Amino acid sequence: xxDFFAMGGxxxxxxxxxxxxxxxxxxxxxxxxxxxxxxxxxxxxxxxAPSAPAAxxxxxxxxx
Amino acid sequence: xxxxxxxSPATFYPLAGRIARACAIAAAVLTAxxxxxxxxxxxxxxxxxxxxxxxxIHVPTAWMAMFLYLVxxxxxxxxxxxxxxxxxxxxxxxxxTGALMAFLALWTGxxxxxxxxxxxWAWDARMTSTLILLxxxxxxxxxxxxxxxPRRADRACAVLALVGAVNVPIIYFSVRWWNTLHQGxxxxxxxxxxxxxxxxxxxxxxxxxxxxxxxxxxxxRARGIMLERESGAAWTxxxxxxx
Numbered sequence: 001x002x003d004f005f006a007m008g009g010x011x012x013x014x015x016x017x018x019x020x021x022x023x024x025x026x027x028x029x030x031x032x033x034x035x036x037x038x039x040x041x042x043x044x045x046x047x048x049a050p051s052a053p054a055a056x057x058x059x060x061x062x063x064x
Numbered sequence: 065x066x067x068x069x070x071x072s073p074a075t076f077y078p079l080a081g082r083i084a085r086a087c088a089i090a091a092a093v094l095t096a097x098x099x100x101x102x103x104x105x106x107x108x109x110x111x112x113x114x115x116x117x118x119x120x121i122h123v124p125t126a127w128m129a130m131f132l133y134l135v136x137x138x139x140x141x142x143x144x145x146x147x148x149x150x151x152x153x154x155x156x157x158x159x160x161t162g163a164l165m166a167f168l169a170l171w172t173g174x175x176x177x178x179x180x181x182x183x184x185w186a187w188d189a190r191m192t193s194t195l196i197l198l199x200x201x202x203x204x205x206x207x208x209x210x211x212x213x214p215r216r217a218d219r220a221c222a223v224l225a226l227v228g229a230v231n232v233p234i235i236y237f238s239v240r241w242w243n244t245l246h247q248g249x250x251x252x253x254x255x256x257x258x259x260x261x262x263x264x265x266x267x268x269x270x271x272x273x274x275x276x277x278x279x280x281x282x283x284x285r286a287r288g289i290m291l292e293r294e295s296g297a298a299w300t301x302x303x304x305x306x307x
Contacts, residue, residue: 007114008108008114010113010114010179012175013115013175013179014114014117016175017118017172018121020168020171021125024164025277028164032285033284035288036285036287036291039288039291039292039295042291042295043291043296043301046295046296047296047304
């Protein structure tokens with residue numbers, strides 16, 4: 001097992017590469033799900049108050 | 065089948081949800097299988113030792129970075145030509161994932177270049193053109209945030225995305241046009257691959273995983289964008305279940 005993680009002396013390069021990919025996948029997945037949840041909550045709020053001015057021309061606030 | 069049926073957010077929103085879920089599951093399964101091939105089945109490289117195992121994420125992310133740009137340019141062209149709002153939302157949803165793929169291609173390339181070429185970075189033709197690709201993605205994202213009216217932002221971003229598409233063939237052919245540091249292609253559509261079968265299998269499975277991941281994550285982002293931009297429309301009330 002130690003041999004596996006040592007990657008024949010290239011541990012730093014291999015795990016920095018795979019670690020960065022894993023981190024990006026984790027953060028991006030969570031971010032898009034959070035953004036969808038926020039948008040759905042906002043849409044529900046807008047639907048509950050139909051007399052409010054239409055929010056459809058408001059710019060998006062984040063680009064996660 | 066009428067393809068225009070899904071050209072409106074109202075009909076595409078639920079379909080996108082189902083596709084995203086299926087692709088997320090496929091991405092997880094393919095990643096598990098691909099990592100097994102990459103770390104257990106594929107042998108060490110004769111000259112690079114274990115450092116070559118970076119190929120299994122470097123090549124898929126680099127391919128995705130280029131391919132997603134072309135998809136973004138395609139949706140941008142549709143948005144400009146037909147003034148369809150969903151096309152512009154799709155282009156908008158692809159930019160951040162494309163930027164991350166370009167970043168990862170550069171990052172994993174740096175960590176592969178250091179042990180094999182002796183340097184993290186050089187102003188090599190392919191590396192420089194890929195850096196420009198990253199800046200183009202960031203430029204499209206920044207331009208959108210700089211324009212308050214989303215419909216105007218759609219058109220401006222579409223023009224920038226289309227002009228920037230000229231960079232993709234430059235990246236693709238850079239290793240042929242300029243003889244700098246980056247090696248030529250090991251896998252191409254026109255010749256037999258110059259690598260062991262198990263290595264190639266691992267790389268292709270990881271590429272499929274990257275495809276599925278990119279589809280899942282950008283469709284989920286697109287759904288958020290649809291709700292943000294059409295909040296208050298009748299279909300969003302149905303979609304979030306309050307009508």
